Amino acid sequence: MPEEDRIGEEGRGFEYILHGLNPERILIAAEAIGIGRAALCIAAQYAQERVVFGRPIGQNQGVAHPLARAWANLEAADLMMLKAATLYDAHAPCGIEANAAKYLAAEAAHDACQNAVLTLGGMGYAKEYHVERLLRESYIPRIAPASPQMILNFIAEKALGLPKSY
Numbered sequence: 001m002p003e004e005d006r007i008g009e010e011g012r013g014f015e016y017i018l019h020g021l022n023p024e025r026i027l028i029a030a031e032a033i034g035i036g037r038a039a040l041c042i043a044a045q046y047a048q049e050r051v052v053f054g055r056p057i058g059q060n061q062g063v064a065h066p067l068a069r070a071w072a073n074l075e076a077a078d079l080m081m082l083k084a085a086t087l088y089d090a091h092a093p094c095g096i097e098a099n100a101a102k103y104l105a106a107e108a109a110h111d112a113c114q115n116a117v118l119t120l121g122g123m124g125y126a127k128e129y130h131v132e133r134l135l136r137e138s139y140i141p142r143i144a145p146a147s148p149q150m151i152l153n154f155i156a157e158k159a160l161g162l163p164k165s166y
């Protein structure tokens with residue numbers, strides 16, 4: 001590669017790559033939270049409008065509680081994402097927080113999407129309502145850029161001091 005195309009100083013490439021991984025995880029966390037919120041928004045509206053046995057389905061706690069839990073989990077993940085982003089902006093170490101944010105947000109998004117599909121019943125499977133697409137998309141932040149298992153491996157080692165498992 002010609003020298004004029006080199007980014008930064010020679011010999012610091014791996015350090016630069018690592019520096020880019022944490023913001024990627026923070027970004028993916030934000031994406032996951034957006035996916036989860038979009039699914040919840042559709043589900044909440046549907047649960048208000050769809051009437052079965054003379055009442056909106058959202059009046060049933062069996063429908064409402066999974067959505068409420070998903071909302072709480074997404075908000076908590078959002079706070080971890082903002083904590084990681086704040087640390088990164090302050091040039092402070094943020095690897096553990098960035099990984100935790102990605103993990104929490106992706107799992108919360110997946111849970112929100114899954115419950116959104118179930119809230120819409122058969123319509124959850126219909127493309128027109130978009131929740132099946134959001135559920136499929138929620139797998140991307142779960143799998144990439146690192147799987148939930150590998151994120152937990154990282155946190156176990158870096159936050160808890162446990163021996164590296166891989």
Ligand SMILES: Cc1cc2nc3c(=O)[nH]c(=O)nc-3n(C[C@H](O)[C@H](O)[C@H](O)COP(=O)(O)OP(=O)(O)OC[C@H]3O[C@@H](n4cnc5c(N)ncnc54)[C@H](O)[C@@H]3O)c2cc1C
Pocket residue numbers: 140143144145146147148149150153165166
């Ligand atoms: C839409 C999408 C976009 C992507 N974009 C990029 C990109 O831009 N750049 C890039 O480099 N990669 C990209 N990837 C790849 C992604 O980072 C990998 O798919 C992901 O890290 C998982 O690696 P793998 O597919 O090799 O799975 P594997 O490493 O084969 O793992 C398979 C399963 O085994 C589990 N597993 C493996 N080892 C262990 C262990 N020691 N302990 C516990 N569980 C374990 C994993 O958690 C996973 O569940 C993308 C993937 C997708 C789906």
